[in-house]
Amino acid sequence: MTILRRAAGAIRTAFPGAKGMIGLAILLAFTAIALLGSLLAPYPKNYIEFEPWLAPSMHHWLGTDSYGQDVLSQMIYGTRTSFWVGVIAGLITTVIGVAVGIISGFKGGWVEEALMRVVDLLLIIPTLALMIILASFLPSMGVTSTILIIGCLSWLYMARSIRSQTMAERQSGYVEAARMVGMKDTEIMFREILPNIVPVILANLVLVTTQAVLAEAGLSFLGLGDPTNVSWGTILALANANNAVLFHAWWWILPPGLAIALFCFGFILIGNGILEKYRANRGNAAL
Amino acid sequence: MSKPLLQANELNKTFGSRGLFRKTSFQAVRDVSFTLEQGEVLAIVGESGSGKSTIARMLTHLLPPTAGNVSYNGESLRDNKALRRSLPTFVQMIFQDPFAALNPHHTIGYIVGRPLQVQKRRKGDPRPRVLELLTKVGLTPAEDFIDKYPYQLSGGQKQRVVIAKVLGLSPSVIVADEPTSMLDVSIGVDIMNLLLDLRERERLSLILITHNLGSARYMADRILVMYAGQIVESGPSEELIREPRHPYTRLLLQSSPDPWREEADAMEAIEPTGPPPQTGCSFRLRCPFASDRCAAESPALKEPETGRFVRCHLFE
Amino acid sequence: MSALLEVRELSVEYPSARGVVKAVDRISFTIGRGEIFGLAGESGCGKSTTAFGICRLLRPPARLAGGSVRLDGVELTALPEDEFDKLRWAKLSIVLQSAMNNLNPVMTIRKQLTDAILAHEPDAASAADARAAELMKLVDLPADRLNSYPHELSGGMRQRVVIAMAMALKPSLVIMDEPTTALDVVVQHGIIRKMMELQRRFGFSILFITHDLPLMLQMCDRIGIMYAGKLVETAPASRILKEPKHPYTQGLLDSFPALSGEKRRLTGIPGHPPDLIRPPAGCRFQPRCRRAMPPCLSVEPALLPDRDGLGKVACHLYGEEEGAREQASAASE
Numbered sequence: 055m056t057i058l059r060r061a062a063g064a065i066r067t068a069f070p071g072a073k074g075m076i077g078l079a080i081l082l083a084f085t086a087i088a089l090l091g092s093l094l095a096p097y098p099k100n101y102i103e104f105e106p107w108l109a110p111s112m113h114h115w116l117g118t119d120s121y122g123q124d125v126l127s128q129m130i131y132g133t134r135t136s137f138w139v140g141v142i143a144g145l146i147t148t149v150i151g152v153a154v155g156i157i158s159g160f161k162g163g164w165v166e167e168a169l170m171r172v173v174d175l176l177l178i179i180p181t182l183a184l185m186i187i188l189a190s191f192l193p194s195m196g197v198t199s200t201i202l203i204i205g206c207l208s209w210l211y212m213a214r215s216i217r218s219q220t221m222a223e224r225q226s227g228y229v230e231a232a233r234m235v236g237m238k239d240t241e242i243m244f245r246e247i248l249p250n251i252v253p254v255i256l257a258n259l260v261l262v263t264t265q266a267v268l269a270e271a272g273l274s275f276l277g278l279g280d281p282t283n284v285s286w287g288t289i290l291a292l293a294n295a296n297n298a299v300l301f302h303a304w305w306w307i308l309p310p311g312l313a314i315a316l317f318c319f320g321f322i323l324i325g326n327g328i329l330e331k332y333r334a335n336r337g338n339a340a341l
Numbered sequence: 342m343s344k345p346l347l348q349a350n351e352l353n354k355t356f357g358s359r360g361l362f363r364k365t366s367f368q369a370v371r372d373v374s375f376t377l378e379q380g381e382v383l384a385i386v387g388e389s390g391s392g393k394s395t396i397a398r399m400l401t402h403l404l405p406p407t408a409g410n411v412s413y414n415g416e417s418l419r420d421n422k423a424l425r426r427s428l429p430t431f432v433q434m435i436f437q438d439p440f441a442a443l444n445p446h447h448t449i450g451y452i453v454g455r456p457l458q459v460q461k462r463r464k465g466d467p468r469p470r471v472l473e474l475l476t477k478v479g480l481t482p483a484e485d486f487i488d489k490y491p492y493q494l495s496g497g498q499k500q501r502v503v504i505a506k507v508l509g510l511s512p513s514v515i516v517a518d519e520p521t522s523m524l525d526v527s528i529g530v531d532i533m534n535l536l537l538d539l540r541e542r543e544r545l546s547l548i549l550i551t552h553n554l555g556s557a558r559y560m561a562d563r564i565l566v567m568y569a570g571q572i573v574e575s576g577p578s579e580e581l582i583r584e585p586r587h588p589y590t591r592l593l594l595q596s597s598p599d600p601w602r603e604e605a606d607a608m609e610a611i612e613p614t615g616p617p618p619q620t621g622c623s624f625r626l627r628c629p630f631a632s633d634r635c636a637a638e639s640p641a642l643k644e645p646e647t648g649r650f651v652r653c654h655l656f657e
Numbered sequence: 658m659s660a661l662l663e664v665r666e667l668s669v670e671y672p673s674a675r676g677v678v679k680a681v682d683r684i685s686f687t688i689g690r691g692e693i694f695g696l697a698g699e700s701g702c703g704k705s706t707t708a709f710g711i712c713r714l715l716r717p718p719a720r721l722a723g724g725s726v727r728l729d730g731v732e733l734t735a736l737p738e739d740e741f742d743k744l745r746w747a748k749l750s751i752v753l754q755s756a757m758n759n760l761n762p763v764m765t766i767r768k769q770l771t772d773a774i775l776a777h778e779p780d781a782a783s784a785a786d787a788r789a790a791e792l793m794k795l796v797d798l799p800a801d802r803l804n805s806y807p808h809e810l811s812g813g814m815r816q817r818v819v820i821a822m823a824m825a826l827k828p829s830l831v832i833m834d835e836p837t838t839a840l841d842v843v844v845q846h847g848i849i850r851k852m853m854e855l856q857r858r859f860g861f862s863i864l865f866i867t868h869d870l871p872l873m874l875q876m877c878d879r880i881g882i883m884y885a886g887k888l889v890e891t892a893p894a895s896r897i898l899k900e901p902k903h904p905y906t907q908g909l910l911d912s913f914p915a916l917s918g919e920k921r922r923l924t925g926i927p928g929h930p931p932d933l934i935r936p937p938a939g940c941r942f943q944p945r946c947r948r949a950m951p952p953c954l955s956v957e958p959a960l961l962p963d964r965d966g967l968g969k970v971a972c973h974l975y976g977e978e979e980g981a982r983e984q985a986s987a988a989s990e
Contacts, residue, residue: 236426530914598869
């Protein structure tokens with residue numbers, strides 16, 4: 055009991071307020087669906103033996119698609135792919151973006167020059183085009199490749215905005231004070247400055263995760279994802295390819311679209327929740 | 342002869358910025374030399390832009406000097422890498438803005454305790470020592486403060502936290518850069534008194550950087566007046582305040598509000614119209630006593646009386 | 658000497674998350690014609706808020722919670738906005754600490770000065786330019802600076818421009834809120850001297866606000882000391898200097914290191930200012946007061962005249978001593 059209570063307390067401090075709790079609930083629901091997918095889905099994956107174009111009914115809550123697959127089951131299996139793409143690509147992006155941003159912003163000099171030139175170079179390349187090219191060249195286009203491609207290409211803007219924020223923080227008194235007591239650069243960067251740029255990181259994280267889910271959907275939509283895998287993006291892509299709109303099959307289009315929106319919304323809520331807590335910690339000072 | 346605790350030798354600092362088409366440079370500090378003895382309080386007084394804060398940052402090696410050298414107990418900071426590494430335990434700095442000097446994200450306990458670990462002053466839990474330090478600076482009961490965040494403290498309390506943190510490293514010299522200028526006066530007096538008490542109790546030497554002659558007189562044994570990056574006058578504080586020599590010191594003194602003072606003849610100074618001239622005496626364009634010689638040749642820092650230094654052709 | 662400005666029971670409050678903050682609590686004072694009156698106190702005591710309340714510059718959510726402000730017999734608090742705009746600059750002008758940084762960066766000084774003149778005297782178009790040059794001369798700025806942009810001037814020069822603007826329409830009251838706080842002492846000294854010279858020449862009144870009590874003691878005729886939203890003492894400057902009555906005034910005076918006289922240890926004031934949402938019962942200064950007595954804990958002292966009528970003080974220490982106390986309270990009933 056005490057452990058439970060303590061865990062509840064820890065969650066409440068990490069995601070305070072109603073917003074954070076709702077956001078957490080949304081993401082937990084998606085996590086559960088992603089993990090328990092096969093147990094929850096009413097029908098097996100890629101089962102295509104139903105009558106196509108069925109409107110929602112008791113047997114098929116979200117109807118069936120033109121191939122005769124149960125849309126709800128597809129949605130549930132698709133959650134796993136989209137969820138991991140979003141979360142892992144978001145994490146990769148954040149780690150690279152924060153590291154590059156803080157180091158270049160703090161160190162300055164040639165380190166900054168070098169890192170920022172690399173960023174500039176990569177920024178010139180149209181990301182989507184590169185993704186398409188890479189995706190078509192890679193031998194197997196599994197979920198992992200998709201995650202890696204998205205993760206490794208979306209950190210650029212994040213690195214830039216974190217760099218400029220770090221440069222501003224570097225001027226502040228507490229950094230000078232940290233130098234004065236002899237703290238090492240790594241400690242100043244990651245224990246002194248990092249907590250103070252959390253709002254920027256969060257804002258970027260929300261953006262990046264959202265983008266990753268959308269990018270995966272985009273790649274799938276263009277037919278560059280793993281054809282054997284289901285994701286919210288592939289569902290949308292198939293719906294489009296099969297003219298779901300013309301057949302008024304809203305049950306095929308709306309669920310994946312809404313799921314993407316809800317997933318991103320969950321992230322935004324958590325982000326806002328943490329921001330509020332962060333502000334309170336600084337005496338509600340303006341950021 | 343014993344070596345002075347701290348010696349600044351011909352310190353120079355030039356800030357340069359290379360633009361696309363031209364290179365601009367600005368000499369913030371020019372040939373500044375002085376010493377600080379054990380237990381002494383030295384005030385460096387000047388207006389904004391006089392270079393006083395730059396000196397503070399060179400003494401603490403936050404900024405390397407362009408030329409010149411700082412030595413502690415006769416050991417040169419420039420040549421001695423081991424000294425540079427252990428410098429935090431020798432000289433510490435108190436910053437002007439206590440609101441910015443504390444990381445809003447850490448608790449007071451962490452802020453005061455972490456330097457002890459960084460400098461290996463404490464094995465294990467620093468908490469007991471932090472409590473002791475907080476008590477020492479008058480943040481009592483210390484238990485009430487140790488887990489708070491900076492925003493929960495008033496400005497004066499924040500400055501006390503900064504002092505507690507600095508004391509933890511038991512430095513010999515504390516450089517205080519305008520430690521009270523962001524605080525209300527009644528709170529500022531408390532901070533000045535605390536620093537004076539600590540000087541006695543902890544055998545500290547202090548360098549006070551300030552724009553306020555009153556605080557300089559109150560705190561310091563010796564005052565050093567800066568103008569445009571140079572020392573224009575220095576001497577024991579009471580003497581310097583009673584009988585200022587350099588025209589700039591006189592101007593500064595008569596401009597500082599002091600209702601308790603008998604009104605003396607005011608010196609008619611000229612309003613500054615631009616940056617100080619690069620040649621000759623840097624004060625000459627504002628000086629009512631300026632002559633041709635002041636434009637032709639820069640005055641050197643002379644010692645017309647023992648312990649009193651003046652950089653002016655009038656006193657040679 | 659009849660009063661030019663009469664402030665009576667002025668209160669300003671603003672809501673906050675924890676409750677209503679009474680930033681200024683029923684303060685009353687008057688400023689005579691040609692008088693320089695200073696309001697001193699530490700940050701958060703309500704001195705600037707009082708000034709903002711008088712010249713209707715309060716920003717929401719701060720609001721006037723009561724009281725009256727009469728300038729030359731005209732009630733300012735009840736005046737419609739357009740009527741008040743006519744008064745502003747013409748009878749009452751304001752110089753703020755931030756004003757020198759609030760000059761329009763993309764307009765020349767000439768344009769800003771002439772605009773200020775034309776806004777109130779639209780017919781003066783032909784003379785405006787000459788008037789601008791005259792104003793510059795008034796504050797000792799060379800006339801060719803009229804063609805400068807604000808960033809080309811030093812902080813002190815910009816503050817002089819602001820003062821020139823405030824003088825443009827020959828107001829009868831100038832409110833100055835920390836006009837020289839951001840400047841170096843030498844520059845401050847020059848500006849204050851200029852201000853005093855103009856005051857002697859034109860005879861306007863000044864409400865001068867600063868935390869720098871020594872400066873105020875040198876230049877003001879009469880001074881009001883504020884603490885935690887209350888006026889705790891008013892008296893002629895010389896009286897405040899030689900014989901401060903309120904313990905807070907004494908503590909404040911004892912916080913400024915002097916440049917003359919015997920060097921002695923200053924005591925300052927222990928503790929810190931109270932929470933204005935839930936101020937302490939009785940006297941607001943009581944928790945920090947070395948001379949607090951039992952009545953201070955429960956009875957709020959009123960601002961009552963001294964025996965000689967020169968000053969007023971709100972402190973129980975002077976309760977028994979002053980026979981005037983009962984008379985004054987009887988008179989106010």
